[in-house]
Amino acid sequence: MSILIDENTKVLIQGxxxxxxxxxxxxxxxxxxxxxxxxxxxxxxxxTEEGVPVFNTVRxxxxxxxxxxxxxxxxxxxxxxxxxxxxxxxxxxxxxILTEKVPVADVAVMIAxxxxxxxxxxxxxxVGIISPGKxxxxxxxxxxxxxxxxxxxxxGVISKSGGMTAELSRILTDAGVGQSTVLGIGGDLLCGSDxxxxxxxxxxxxxxxxVVIFGEVGGTYEEKLADAITQRQITKxxxxxxxGRFAETLPxxxxxxxxxxxxxxxxxxxxxxxxxxxxxxxxxAQTPEDIPNLVKQVV
Amino acid sequence: MKLxxxxxxxxxxxxxxxxxxxxxxxxxxxxxxLGFPVVAKSQVLSGDRxxxxxxxxxxxxxxLPGELNTLFKTEIDGAxxxxxxxxxRIEYLKEWYVSFTYDTDKRCPVIAVSGKGGMGVxxxxxxxxxxxxxxxxxxxxxxxxxxxxxxxxxxxEQEHALLAEINPLFExxxxxxxxxDAKVILDDNVVDPLFRPFLDLPGDIxxxxxxxxxxxxxxxxxxxxxxKPANYVEYSGNPPASIVEExxxxxxSKPGLRGCWTVGxxxxxxxxxxxxxxxVRGLRRVTPKPTYPIVIRRDGPRQxxxxxxxxxxxxxxxxxxxxxxxxxxxxxxxxxxxxLAYKS
Numbered sequence: 001m002s003i004l005i006d007e008n009t010k011v012l013i014q015g016x017x018x019x020x021x022x023x024x025x026x027x028x029x030x031x032x033x034x035x036x037x038x039x040x041x042x043x044x045x046x047x048t049e050e051g052v053p054v055f056n057t058v059r060x061x062x063x064x065x066x067x068x069x070x071x072x073x074x075x076x077x078x079x080x081x082x083x084x085x086x087x088x089x090x091x092x093x094x095x096x097i098l099t100e101k102v103p104v105a106d107v108a109v110m111i112a113x114x115x116x117x118x119x120x121x122x123x124x125x126x127v128g129i130i131s132p133g134k135x136x137x138x139x140x141x142x143x144x145x146x147x148x149x150x151x152x153x154x155x156g157v158i159s160k161s162g163g164m165t166a167e168l169s170r171i172l173t174d175a176g177v178g179q180s181t182v183l184g185i186g187g188d189l190l191c192g193s194d195x196x197x198x199x200x201x202x203x204x205x206x207x208x209x210x211v212v213i214f215g216e217v218g219g220t221y222e223e224k225l226a227d228a229i230t231q232r233q234i235t236k237x238x239x240x241x242x243x244g245r246f247a248e249t250l251p252x253x254x255x256x257x258x259x260x261x262x263x264x265x266x267x268x269x270x271x272x273x274x275x276x277x278x279x280x281x282x283x284x285a286q287t288p289e290d291i292p293n294l295v296k297q298v299v
Numbered sequence: 300m301k302l303x304x305x306x307x308x309x310x311x312x313x314x315x316x317x318x319x320x321x322x323x324x325x326x327x328x329x330x331x332x333l334g335f336p337v338v339a340k341s342q343v344l345s346g347d348r349x350x351x352x353x354x355x356x357x358x359x360x361x362x363l364p365g366e367l368n369t370l371f372k373t374e375i376d377g378a379x380x381x382x383x384x385x386x387x388r389i390e391y392l393k394e395w396y397v398s399f400t401y402d403t404d405k406r407c408p409v410i411a412v413s414g415k416g417g418m419g420v421x422x423x424x425x426x427x428x429x430x431x432x433x434x435x436x437x438x439x440x441x442x443x444x445x446x447x448x449x450x451x452x453x454x455x456e457q458e459h460a461l462l463a464e465i466n467p468l469f470e471x472x473x474x475x476x477x478x479x480d481a482k483v484i485l486d487d488n489v490v491d492p493l494f495r496p497f498l499d500l501p502g503d504i505x506x507x508x509x510x511x512x513x514x515x516x517x518x519x520x521x522x523x524x525x526x527k528p529a530n531y532v533e534y535s536g537n538p539p540a541s542i543v544e545e546x547x548x549x550x551x552s553k554p555g556l557r558g559c560w561t562v563g564x565x566x567x568x569x570x571x572x573x574x575x576x577x578x579v580r581g582l583r584r585v586t587p588k589p590t591y592p593i594v595i596r597r598d599g600p601r602q603x604x605x606x607x608x609x610x611x612x613x614x615x616x617x618x619x620x621x622x623x624x625x626x627x628x629x630x631x632x633x634x635x636x637x638x639l640a641y642k643s
Contacts, residue, residue, distance in 0.1 A: 023568075077488065100536060101488040104401055105459055111406050112430040127567055142568035143600045149565060161512020163535070166599070167564030170625055187511055189461065190406050216515055219403040243515035246522050270519075287520060287630040288564075 001207040002131035002181045003156065003198070004094060004122070005070065009135050012061055012068045012092070013038045014083045015075035016054060017046075020098065024074060024128070024139055026050060031146055033135045036068055037061040039086075058086040072137050073097040073123070080124060081106040088113045097123030097192065098138050107190040114192060121192025127162025127184035140165055140184065153178015155295055156202040158195055159214035160187040160221075161243075168214060168241070168288055175292030177299075180208040187216055195225040199234045209299045210237040212291055217244025217270045226276035237298035238282040239291055244270040300485045300494075303342045305384045307481025314454040316447055316465070317477045319386040327367035333387050335359055339366060342382040343375045351375045356388065389477055391469035396423055397448055398464035398482075399455040408435050408455070412442050416467030416479070428452075444468065447476045459489040495532065497549070502527025504640050505550045507543070507578065509563035509597075511535050513629070517562050520633040526560075526640070529553055537569045540577030547581025551589060558640030559593040562632060565625055566599025575605040579612055592639035593618060596632035598625040 011028065015021040016038025029035055029050050037053055044056040055061040062068055071087040073080060073095060080102045087095050088110070095114070102124040114121045122129065128138015132150035139162070141150055149170035155177055159165045162184040169182050185191050185198060195213055202208040211234075215222040222242060228234045248269060278284050283294045302310070308318045319338075322331045331337070341353035348354050353375045357366045370383050394416025402409040405427050413423035428435040435456060437449055447468065455463040464482040471477065487494045504526045508514030514533035521528055530550050534543055551559060561578055563569070575597065582589065595609065606622055613620040621639065623632050 077492070101492050103459055103489045104461055104486050105456065105489075108401060108407055108435075109430065139568040142566075145565070145567065145600060159512065161510060162567060163510030163564050163569070164512040164516070166567045167513065167629070170565045170598070171628075174625075189403065190401055194406075214512060216512055221403060224404060241516070243512055243519060245519045246528075247515075286523075287628065288516070289628045289630060 001205050002134060003201040003205050003208070004181060004183065005129050005131050005135050005137060007134055009034065009070050009137070010065070010068050011035045011070045011072055011137055012058065012065070012087075013072045013074060014058065014087065015073065016040055016048060016052065017043050018074060020139065021074035022048060023142075024072065024098070025052060027142055028137055031136050031141070033137060036065040058090050058092070062090050068092065070094045070096065070137060073099055075099055077101045077103070081109060084110045084121065085113060088117055088119055091117060091119060093119050095119060095121045095192070096126055096129060096137055097121065097186075098126055098128060099123070100125045102188070104189050107188060107192075111190060111192060122183065123186045123192055125162070125184075125186035125188050127165055129181065129183040131181045132179050140182065149173050150182060151178040152180070154180060154207060154209040154299055156180050156205070156208040156211045157182040158198045158211065159184050160216050161214055164214045164288075168212060168291060171288050172212070172292055172295070177292050177295050180205060189219065191221070194221040196221075196228045196233070199225060199228065199238070203234055203236055208236065210239060210295055212239045212295065213241070215240060215242045215273055217247045217273075218268055220267050222273035223267055223276045226280040226282065229277075229280035229282060238277070239285060239294045239298070240277045240282045241285040241288060241291060242270050242273045242277070300487055300490050301344050302481070302483040302485065303344065303382070304340060304481050305342055305382060307483040308478065310454055310458060310483060311478050311481055314450045316450050316454075317475065318481075319389055319477060319479070321384055321386040324367065324383045324385060325381065327364055327371055329364055330360060331363065331385055333385060336388045338386050338388050339370055340384045340386070341370050341373065341375055341380040342384055343378050343380050345376040345378070348375060353380070389469045389479065390471070392472050393470040394467035394479070395442060395444065395470060396420065396466045397442070397444070397451065397468055398423075398462065398466070399452055399460070400462045400464075402427070410438065410440070410448065410452070412440060414442070419466065443470070444476045458483075459486040460484060461486050495534065495546075498531040499553075500528045500530055502529045503555055503557045504636060505529045505553065505556050505559045506531065507547060507550055507559070507561045508533045509535065509566070509569060509574065513562070513564045517629055517633065520630040521560065521637070524630070524633040524637045526633060526637040529556060534574070538574060538577075540573050540580065543574045543577030544581040544584075547578050548584050551582065551585040556589070556591055558591050558636050559589065560633070560636040561593065561595045561597070562629055563597050563599075564629060566597075569599055570601055571597055571599045572601035572605040572608065575609060579609070582618065583616075590619065592621060592636065594621045594623070594632055594636035594639065596623040596627060596629055
């Protein structure tokens with residue numbers, strides 16, 4: 001088992017002929033992911049290097065490949081809303097947005113649409129999702145990195161930061177701790193799925209015995225996870241690494257790292273997140289290298 | 300992008316929200332075309348300007364030059380004002396608070412309203428907006444200024460604001476509402492998509508960190524190891540060498556540096572050869588030539604090629620590089636740069 005993606009995942013890539021899209025397509029296929037079709041408006045009829053057919057619209061791609069159950073969005077930021085809306089209208093149950101710098105107003109609309117029809121959005125600014133040994137979507141684990149740093153196992157990893165998905169997984173793998181599913185939820189102010197949404201999936205997943213999260217200063221998603229642990233919605237052990245403690249010393253409203261990381265007083269600071277998670281019973285890692293030992297304490 | 304009060308009020312005017320009559324000054328003046336008393340406000344981005352001496356009530360024309368002189372010379376959180384906004388003083392019945400922002404708990408836009416203007420959002424009632432026929436709809440309000448709220452919502456949507464706040468909103472005895480202050484933050488993804496956070500910090504170890512998350516965790520690690528960071532900057536994604544080159548020049552041009560830490564985790568897709576090539580090109584442009592220790596810790600696609608290139612450059616051009624891959628934790632490399640930088 002794993003969450004979100006597995007052997008039955010059949011992917012449509014929106015923005016498949018772009019630089020990031022074509023690279024992701026190639027690497028996903030070489031990892032064993034079933035990429036059935038792509039969409040780039042105006043490029044209908046062509047095939048990618050790997051032989052994936054390209055369509056003008058999601059609807060046309062779905063007509064040909066009704067078994068598609070996952071959309072990967074790799075279009076420029078200003079087209080992200082309309083691309084996501086196409087997949088929502090087609091009721092694709094899982095939509096993973098890699099695009100960065102999507103206007104927050106557009107993300108709010110995407111979330112409203114997705115809620116209305118009951119599809120899951122992950123991202124924007126997600127690095128992708130990998131269920132090691134089975135399948136991956138997005139830019140996570142490029143090239144030979146995937147087989148080197150991700151191995152199948154019992155730990156679920158949820159990260160606001162794309163880069164840290166790789167760093168944390170490498171540290172876990174080097175310590176002999178495998179992963180069930182690893183994903184980036186993005187660090188934007190608004191995200192389609194937050195820590196709680198994903199932790200609930202890990203809670204239901206028999207393979208997953210513990211959840212590792214990488215959080216950051218800004219927003220309230222970490223505090224929400226602490227609340228969910230306290231309310232026993234999440235009962236599996238949670239190990240958290242929270243970045244941005246230094247920001248306490250900076251003026252208010254300083255924007256750091258990701259767009260969601262606006263320093264504000266009270267909730268939202270790294271200290272408030274660490275305190276909330278600790279009180280809820282999560283284990284707090286001081287550095288990435290602490291994580292495998294903490295995992296071994298609870299698994 | 301956070302706007303100054305006067306910029307926010309210009310937007311208010313554009314959307315039909317009333318603001319006090321005002322004059323914007325860029326230097327102290329002897330006289331102004333407003334009746335006294337007036338309120339003079341330092342145009343800085345910090346909150347709590349009143350407590351920090353950035354707002355002064357001026358009763359008479361005679362007091363004006365002296366008061367303005369003081370305001371223009373008063374630093375607020377380390378910043379001198381470029382402008383002072385002088386406004387007529389408003390006689391009001393009541394002060395309100397109203398704002399639109401995105402709520403990360405509910406993940407949608409919300410309106411916050413309070414009958415205690417000046418107190419801020421803490422005492423406000425927060426209500427979610429509903430998406431209706433292509434727009435965010437205004438809920439029913441427990442406040443008499445629906446029209447002003449709708450105008451502020453129009454501004455919030457059309458200007459791509461992350462925050463549009465009026466605090467206080469003055470209610471006059473004739474039923475008119477006037478915005479006493481303006482706090483507007485615009486979405487950088489729309490108004491400044493090339494924005495990269497950069498902070499000048501008071502320390503002496505320069506940092507070039509890649510990855511939004513890793514850069515934060517690494518600054519924490521450097522401080523924990525006893526290092527004093529000279530700056531905060533990060534490059535995310537898979538930037539071309541030219542971006543890294545320019546950032547390198549910017550960061551390493553600061554005088555008095557004792558070390559440089561180029562750090563990142565194991566990258567998913569960042570081309571390590573490309574980004575470190577940019578670093579080297581930037582390094583060559585820095586004068587005087589850096590002789591301090593430069594600790595590089597990186598992993599990811601094309602790491603091997605990148606490290607061979609760095610070792611060759613160090614030998615040929617005489618840089619004090621200390622190069623580490625994934626076998627050395629990022630936090631460990633923080634300790635190494637601190638030891639090397641401060642050993643003499």
